[in-house]
Amino acid sequence: MDLSNCSISELVSLYSQSIKELKKRGVLRTKNVVGELGEYLVLEQYDRNPELPNLSVVPVGTKNINAVSQEGERYSIKSTTSNITGAIYGLEPPNSTVIDKPLFEYMVICKLDSDCSLEGIYQLSWDSFLKHKKWHSRINAWNVTVTSAMKNDSVIIYERTDATVSNDDSEKLSYSVTSDDEADVEPTEAVTWNKNEKVNHVVVREAVADRLKKNFEM
Numbered sequence: 001m002d003l004s005n006c007s008i009s010e011l012v013s014l015y016s017q018s019i020k021e022l023k024k025r026g027v028l029r030t031k032n033v034v035g036e037l038g039e040y041l042v043l044e045q046y047d048r049n050p051e052l053p054n055l056s057v058v059p060v061g062t063k064n065i066n067a068v069s070q071e072g073e074r075y076s077i078k079s080t081t082s083n084i085t086g087a088i089y090g091l092e093p094p095n096s097t098v099i100d101k102p103l104f105e106y107m108v109i110c111k112l113d114s115d116c117s118l119e120g121i122y123q124l125s126w127d128s129f130l131k132h133k134k135w136h137s138r139i140n141a142w143n144v145t146v147t148s149a150m151k152n153d154s155v156i157i158y159e160r161t162d163a164t165v166s167n168d169d170s171e172k173l174s175y176s177v178t179s180d181d182e183a184d185v186e187p188t189e190a191v192t193w194n195k196n197e198k199v200n201h202v203v204v205r206e207a208v209a210d211r212l213k214k215n216f217e218m
Contacts, residue, residue: 035086038079038110039066041118045158052157064090064103074104078144081112087141094135102126108157111146121157122146128153 003011022037039057046052053069066077078085092098107129111119124132124144132150133142144150 034081034112034116035079037116038112039077042077042108042110042121042157043067045121049157073106076104076107077110078107079110079112080146081114081116083111083146085109085144085146087136087139087143088133089141091133091142093140100130107144109144109146109154118158118160119162120146120151120159122151122154122159123157124150124154 003014006014043055043057046055053071053073055067055069055075057067058065064076065074067075069075076088078088080086088103090103091100105126107124107126109120109122109124111122113119128150129144131153132144132147134145135141136143
């Protein structure tokens with residue numbers, strides 16, 4: 001289809017139809033298009049690679065994580081169209097003497113370009129995440145910047161050849177409270193995931209289906 005021949009109204013209609021179809025197929029579970037699209041792309045990449053674990057999504061609102069492996073390892077997926085992730089809460093502030101308890105085993109950063117095409121997927125261990133997290137005083141939370149140094153400490157799951165990164169780890173970056181992976185998310189009651197529990201995929205699927213049903217009724 002040559003979109004250049006479409007009118008603006010036709011393009012808007014196509015966009016609306018695409019969103020509806022992605023919701024119907026379970027790709028979009030909330031109004032957070034960037035976050036949900038990134039999550040889907042991450043799960044797809046892990047599913048394609050036999051050397052990577054198969055991941056299952058957890059119910060929307062589960063605290064700190066988005067997916068789990070069959071071994072119960074917790075994954076936090078952060079999607080962004082810039083070089084900086086959304087906020088990470090639940091950790092001690094700077095200069096605290098309290099040691100942070102792991103909120104997840106792995107953080108996966110899904111980097112999208114301004115057109116939401118996939119640029120890169122980077123997996124950080126908990127220790128690597130702690131090394132590269134940065135404090136954002138305005139919102140009292142942490143985030144991670146996609147830099148060459150961060151990439152060197154990550155497992156690169158996928159990377160497009162023209163992917164861009166921040167040139168300076170200390171680069172000043174603007175940050176919005178409604179960042180890509182948090183914008184337009186309906187407030188939900190947090191669900192705590194017990195990492196010692198075996199993954200019950202039936203329960204997970206039912207929870208996701210219930211959430212999708214509620215979204216369609218909105």
